[in-house]
Structure formats: C-alpha cells, structure tokens
Amino acid sequence: MAWWSRKKGLPAEGKKSVPSGLWTKCEQCGESLFETDLEENLRVCTACGYHLRLPTPTRVALIVDEDSFVEHDAGMKSTDPLSFHIDTKKYKDSLKRAESKSGPADAYLSGSATIDGHACEVGFFVFEFMGGSMGSVVGEKITRQLERALERRVPALIFSASGGARMQEGVLSLMQMAKTSAARARLQEAGVPYISVLLDPTTGGVAASFAMLGDVIITEPNALIGFAGPRVIEQTIRQQLPEGFQRSEFLMEHGMIDMVVQRQDLKATLSRTIRWFAGRRAEA
Amino acid sequence: MIEEARGETKLMHVLEFERPIADLERKIEELRSMSTASVDFSSEIKKLQQKAVKLQEEVFSGLSPHQQVQLSRHPSRPFTLDYVSLIFDDYMELHGDRAFRDDPAILGGMATFEGEEVLIIGHQKGRNTKDNVKRNFGMSRPEGYRKCIRLMEMAARFERPILCFVDTPGAYPGIGAEERGQAEAIAKSLEVMTRLKTPIISTVIGEGGSGGALAIGVADRILMLEYATYSVITPEGCASILWRDQGKAADAASQLKLRARDLHNLKICDEIIREPTGGAHRDPKATADSVRAALKSHLGDILKLTGTELIDQRYEKYRRIGAFREAAATSK
Numbered sequence: 001m002a003w004w005s006r007k008k009g010l011p012a013e014g015k016k017s018v019p020s021g022l023w024t025k026c027e028q029c030g031e032s033l034f035e036t037d038l039e040e041n042l043r044v045c046t047a048c049g050y051h052l053r054l055p056t057p058t059r060v061a062l063i064v065d066e067d068s069f070v071e072h073d074a075g076m077k078s079t080d081p082l083s084f085h086i087d088t089k090k091y092k093d094s095l096k097r098a099e100s101k102s103g104p105a106d107a108y109l110s111g112s113a114t115i116d117g118h119a120c121e122v123g124f125f126v127f128e129f130m131g132g133s134m135g136s137v138v139g140e141k142i143t144r145q146l147e148r149a150l151e152r153r154v155p156a157l158i159f160s161a162s163g164g165a166r167m168q169e170g171v172l173s174l175m176q177m178a179k180t181s182a183a184r185a186r187l188q189e190a191g192v193p194y195i196s197v198l199l200d201p202t203t204g205g206v207a208a209s210f211a212m213l214g215d216v217i218i219t220e221p222n223a224l225i226g227f228a229g230p231r232v233i234e235q236t237i238r239q240q241l242p243e244g245f246q247r248s249e250f251l252m253e254h255g256m257i258d259m260v261v262q263r264q265d266l267k268a269t270l271s272r273t274i275r276w277f278a279g280r281r282a283e284a
Numbered sequence: 285m286i287e288e289a290r291g292e293t294k295l296m297h298v299l300e301f302e303r304p305i306a307d308l309e310r311k312i313e314e315l316r317s318m319s320t321a322s323v324d325f326s327s328e329i330k331k332l333q334q335k336a337v338k339l340q341e342e343v344f345s346g347l348s349p350h351q352q353v354q355l356s357r358h359p360s361r362p363f364t365l366d367y368v369s370l371i372f373d374d375y376m377e378l379h380g381d382r383a384f385r386d387d388p389a390i391l392g393g394m395a396t397f398e399g400e401e402v403l404i405i406g407h408q409k410g411r412n413t414k415d416n417v418k419r420n421f422g423m424s425r426p427e428g429y430r431k432c433i434r435l436m437e438m439a440a441r442f443e444r445p446i447l448c449f450v451d452t453p454g455a456y457p458g459i460g461a462e463e464r465g466q467a468e469a470i471a472k473s474l475e476v477m478t479r480l481k482t483p484i485i486s487t488v489i490g491e492g493g494s495g496g497a498l499a500i501g502v503a504d505r506i507l508m509l510e511y512a513t514y515s516v517i518t519p520e521g522c523a524s525i526l527w528r529d530q531g532k533a534a535d536a537a538s539q540l541k542l543r544a545r546d547l548h549n550l551k552i553c554d555e556i557i558r559e560p561t562g563g564a565h566r567d568p569k570a571t572a573d574s575v576r577a578a579l580k581s582h583l584g585d586i587l588k589l590t591g592t593e594l595i596d597q598r599y600e601k602y603r604r605i606g607a608f609r610e611a612a613a614t615s616k
Contacts, residue, residue, distance in 0.1 A: 073610070075610050075611035076608050076609070076610050077608060077609050077610070077611065078607070078608055079607045079608060079609050081550070081607035082539065082540070082541045084539050085539065086526050086527055086535075086539075087527070087535070136605075136606035136607045136608045137606075137608045139606055140606050140608055143603065165494075165516045165517075166516075167516055167517055167522050167525065167526060167540070168526075169516075169607070170515065170516050170539075170540045170541050170542065170546075171514050171515060171516055171540075171541065171542060171546075171547060171550065171552060172550060172552075172605060172606060172607060173516050174494060174495070174498055174514075174515070174516040175498075175552060175602065175605040175606070176605070176606060177471075177474060177495065177498060178474050178478070178498060178501075178502045178602045178605075179602040179603060179605055179606070181471060181474035181475045181478060181502075182474075182475075182478035182502075182598075182599050182602050182603070184475060185475045185476075185478045185479050186599070188475070189479065203467075204495070205494075205495055205516070207467035207471075208455075208466070208467040208470040208471050208474075208495040208499075209470075209471050209474055209495075210471070211467070211471070212465070212467045212468040212471040212472075213468075213471050213472070213475055225467075226462050226466075226467060227455060227457070227461070227462060227466035227467040227470070227495070228455075228457030228461075228462065228466070232457050232521070233457045233458060233459065233462070236456075236457050236458065237458055237459065241459065242459070245459070245462070246462060250463075254463050254464070254465070255465075256465050256468060
C-alpha cells in the first residue's frame, strides 16, 4: 500500500478526501486559501508564508525518496499499563479512536529509507495521534530506531511534533525521556550523526529529551517549540507572553537551534547535512 | 540541626487529614502543662497517647494517593539540606554554571558519606516565604541543571559517586527559563547522566515532578521514600488538561500511579525507604537514618562495578522500562 511513498504534489487519492471548493483560513494572516492551492504549496500560506501543519503521510512523502521507506516495528501497541480512565472514558478506547482516525502506528512512524540516495533511519511523530504524545510505544520505537542507526552506522533523523509525554501512561512515559536519551548518547559516542527536525509543536518531554539533542537541529518557520506550554507559563507568571515567544525564530535568536528552513527546502537541506557527515565515519 | 527540626515541630504545618491527630496531641500537651506535683494526669495522658498512636496508624494506613501527594509536599518535610546535615560530613557547596548564574533551587557540593568522598546533588525547597523566594520553591531554571551537569561530569572524572536528592514540583516554567533553553538543559542532563562512569543513586525524598525531577534522576539505583511521589505531570496539571477541571486533582492523582509503591510495582523504583508513622516530618532523624542505611547498602553494591559495567547496566535499566505488545506486523 505504501501510502507514504506517493509522488510529489500528491496524486488524485490525496485530493479525494478534500471536497472541491473547500477553503482554509490561514492562522496568521486570515487569508482564505483554496485547499487545492494550499496542498500544491505544501500547506504554506500563499499569501504570507505561514507554515500550517502537514499531515504525517504528506510529510513522509516530502522527505524520503520515493518507494524507499520500509516501516519497522509496525505491530507495536500500547497495553494501557495503568488502566487509565478519565471518569468513564477509558484510555484504551481513546487509543482505538485515534487508531481509526490516524492509523495503526501509535504516535510514531519509523523505518529505513533513503534521502537523496543516502541510507538513513528515519522517524516521524504522528501529531494526529493523540497530539503526538510519547508513551511506551513511541519511546520504544525511537530507541530501536536509534539502535538500528548505530548498528548500521547510518544517520538517524527524527521529525518531532508532539505535546510531550503521554499522561495516560504516567511515569512510564516520563521514563521514555531517559531511555531515548540514553540511546541518543550511544550514537554520539560512536560518531553516528543524529539530525533533529522540530516541527509545530514540539514541547514538554519530547523537547526536553532527544529532540533538543541533535548534532544539528533544524526547524520549519513559526513552529512552537519549548519546554512548558505557553498557557502554563502565562498561568505561572501571570503576564502576557511577548509576540513570537517560543517560535522557531525566537529559538534561533536565542541560540537553541541551527536553522529555520522553509518547507520546500527542507529535503535539500537535510540531504546536504547528511552529506557533510557521511564522508567521515558512517562510510568508513 | 536536630534541635532546629524539633523546634519546627511546634510550628508544624498541619494537613487536613493530620488534624484529628494534631488535636489529640494538643490535648496531651495541655494536660501536661496543667500537671503539677499535686495533680497527676499521667494516666489520662498515657491513654490519649495510645489513642493518638492508634489514630495515626489508622489514618496513615488508609491514605489516598491524593493525600500522599500532599504529604510529599508537606512544608515541614525534611528537604535536601536536612539530609545533608543529618547524613553527611564536611559538606561544601559548589556554585554556578560558569555561564549565566547560580541557581539556588538546586544545589551541588562535595561531602563525605561513610568515609567515601561523594558529590551531592539535590533540589532545595524553602522552609518559609523568604527562603522560597530564594529557592524558587525548588523549581530549577536551566542554569541549575547546567550547574549539575558540570559538577556531575567532574565527579565522574574523579570517580566520585553521585548521590541525588529529588524534591521538586517541576522545572520552572518562565520566560527567562525558556529563553535560556530549559528543554535543552534537561535533555542534556539526561544524556550526560546515562554515560557517567561513576555510581549514581537518585533518591526521591518528596515530590518527583516530571522532567525537572528526572533531570537529576537517571541513576543506577532509584530509591523513594514511602510517601514520596514521582509523576509525569502534577495531578493538578493532569486534571486541568484531561478532565478540564483542576478540581479533579484527586482523581488524576489516583490514575497517575505516582506513589512509591506504584513505582516499585512498575519496576522503576528499586527500593522504598520506610518513613516513621505519620511521615518523615514527624521524625527527620529516624528518616535520615533509614535513608543512610539504604544509600550505604546500594552504594556498596554498585561500587563493585567498573565504569563500563555501570553505564551498560544503567542503559539496560532504562532500556527495559515501558509497556507494549507486539503483534506480528501485518503484511501489506
């Protein structure tokens, strides 16, 4: 089925779900954008350049070489270890709902792929799945991805889009921060490159672990990135947050990331970065 | 120090469920003060004392998770510096991240433990308002974690064991903290701790609040005091997000499985350190003795390991954490 290896520009089946004549309002400038034009422009506002969120399948297709993606750990599921429920609403049922809405990968899709011919281990957060939250499944998938990259000595790339740790798995989710960071540390010692791409939004326990630990950290414009969410900060300090706070450009200014890259240039930028790393050790 | 701890008993903050016990104890005090050579209340006092002990046992054996959360935050609970003075010798605090400033919300220093030179790292809450302004309620900013990273790397270079004391509501959510990279500081600490070739024991003495706690919590052994908690988010935060009602914190507290015994069941906590009946604040000295004994026994075990064995076993310890099942991948 390989829905992620669609051709650029999205073929007919991508458009089928969009009734013709549907308009989307830009979150920044308020411009009404024709859905077809928006998709053609990789969901970047044609009026102001604002980067709207990209659905995960489209994201994968944008980054990896056509037909190169081979998914790993596809059958992994959460077991609801805490039997978590909100009043009568069970976490188990939320998982099922999320699955029927955004696919069986939980909140992380990982696999081997090539990017402009470079072999890589790639992983994409599925923000559509419970806000991209990291529980045991996501933590395990990331750890295995990094271990595969170490084993094969190929670059690891993680595309983060997550509200943070998944509360419904409690402290087990918290501990995934340590587990994934430990795997990341091994890559660093072995001299295997790890590129972290931060997408809108990357906060909480995901930001405070592997996401901020890339050899190179790249973002798209106007992505929300931070430890605490803006509402929590506002409630704590009881004052309004400055314009552009915790956006990509803010992090760039404060020295927290390497680059803010336009979506249309993202693949070429990643490819160039991988090339810089590749000669030294990965191909030794 | 012990005197100081006793002195505080009189001004001790009383939680709702502690009130009946505190009332009884006040009555006992009153009777005692009324006793003279001619009027003897000793039999009444004895009776009341027995009643107080029984009541305390009853109340504490039936604590709800939410009550335990309150206990873990008890303002009279022993904090890191209390354990430092009760357990260690020759403590000398070291300051600063060498980049921005010193963060008094988290401290680090050299100390001697049972003849062994160690590094102490710990969150520090304040005992009163003035202290809490200085200590920021034990909520560290990035420079605090960066100070710890600096000191822990130094300890590893000189093969000194690291003993961490966790007691924080969480990392501080503020504008400056975000500007200076709170997320990166925590992330870096996690990464660094996984590779330090020296023994690390992390003891949760009160509140284990999320990433701010974990930032000094990656260790070869994780110990927890009986009424300490460790959670991915505060029950209040969880309630306001998932229940959309902060008032549901008690529900969230029981769902989050954040008590020491829960973490022991989840195989994250290696040992639960018993507290005196009524909680650590009722007898800091006895609590410190139990902490000392636990630290001594675990440190003895891991001191036998080489640096490489330590980091390999530490990796495996975290590698195993998580609950999932794997169906055979469906064919495409």
